[in-house]
Amino acid sequence: MKEHRITHKKDKCIGCNSCVLIAPQNWQMNNKEGKAELIGAKKERHLRTAKIFECDLEANLTAEKTCPMQAIKID
């Protein structure tokens, strides 16, 4: 199945919870930090990156679009 690369600038996150609601298969809330966390992400400097499946693309595109801090990017 085709995969897509998703990037999260975690330092920008203000914990609005929007991505967690829209794409819970890929996002969870880190209650300690009050920030969203990309599930299974690798840390690359200040970025978190992960691969998502085609079937999860639509939800994550919505998460990307609705992130108030533009912290999510899908390639």
Place this chain on the structure above:
Amino acid sequence: MEKAEILAPVGSFESLKAAIDAGCDSIYFGVKQLNMRARRAHNFSLDELKEVASICKKHQIKSYITLNTLLYDHDLPLMRRIVDEAVSAGIDAIICQDVSAIQYANEKGLHVHASTQLSISNIESVKFYSQFADTIVLAREVDLKMMEEVCRAIKEERISGPSGNLIRIEVFVHGALCIAQAGRCQMSLLQSNTSAQRGACLHECRKKYRIIDDETDKELILENQYVMSPKDLCTLPFLDKIIKSGVAVLKIEGRGRSPQYVNTVVKVYKEARDAVLNNNFDQDKVKKWIEELKTVYNRGFCDGYYLGKPLPEWSKVSGNVSTDERLYAGLVNHYFPKAGIAEIQIQANEMRKGDRFVVMGKTTGVKFATADSIMIDEKFVETSGKPSMITVPVSEKVRKNDKVYILKKREQHEGA
């Protein structure tokens, strides 16, 4: 008459220095993430709290943290950390709206300012919040008479806060006004999922709108398309009345504004406050002060709701109508203190002899100067050209990597 405190907005170390130099009595600032100005380029980190508190202590001013966003369950650990760090850093108070933050700050013995987000507009609300807060920020929508009534009742009924002292009333005296009841706006959230309550407001109210009839596609001709953008609040013309009403804290809005803005506005309001105390506040001075205020960011000025007008006046342009505009010139490379000369690397906009300019930096704060002479390679020149390395006289100390901006008169917009 009690000396009302001038409370300055601070969004960076540069603004902090600018506010102190201008003579504020206290400052308020937010920290990363739980901040009503989350979009700002700079927000203080938890690690910086101690530095902010120690700078404020050194200059004998008070420091308040603003933590007045909506809080969800997942925010509570961070909220507690911020309160704990504030206590350990020696921050004087926290400005908050959420009961969880109010309660936790109370448990930790940190003074609370009940935020304007609570829309406190009557004496019974004041009494209620006095159980938890020593200072109460009134809603921006109250009028002067209500303000007086509240202050009078606090004294008469001896309403005191957790510290045992009489409640102090804080009011906004200058800065942006919301079109919605402050703290109740959902426009940004509904339009683009960016909640103002989490500090991510996209200022939908500041945009230009058209009104088109769906059936016929005909458009209403509007006199002013900025149908929701109020002018900024400026209480200078009646600051004497505000102070005499008995308020204790005069708060200036603008954590998102430049250090130059903070410096100018604080300086003007301090002068005006002192004039009221010395019984020489008059409208001639007000005119002069307003001209000064107009040099920095503003959307035009109005009285807000304080004089009982039904609506604020509408701004007629998008954003700023300040009489001065700032053009980035370059960075300070070196300062020669004995000679009072700054060496500046001109990068973006060239400087001409006679130009006014402003230097801003973390330690420098805000310093104004005029390029009375410009030298390149020890020769006088009329204009710097760019890129170039120039020397100009600057009487006050500036520092390497401070930013230099040329101040130019702005071409005024129609209706500004």
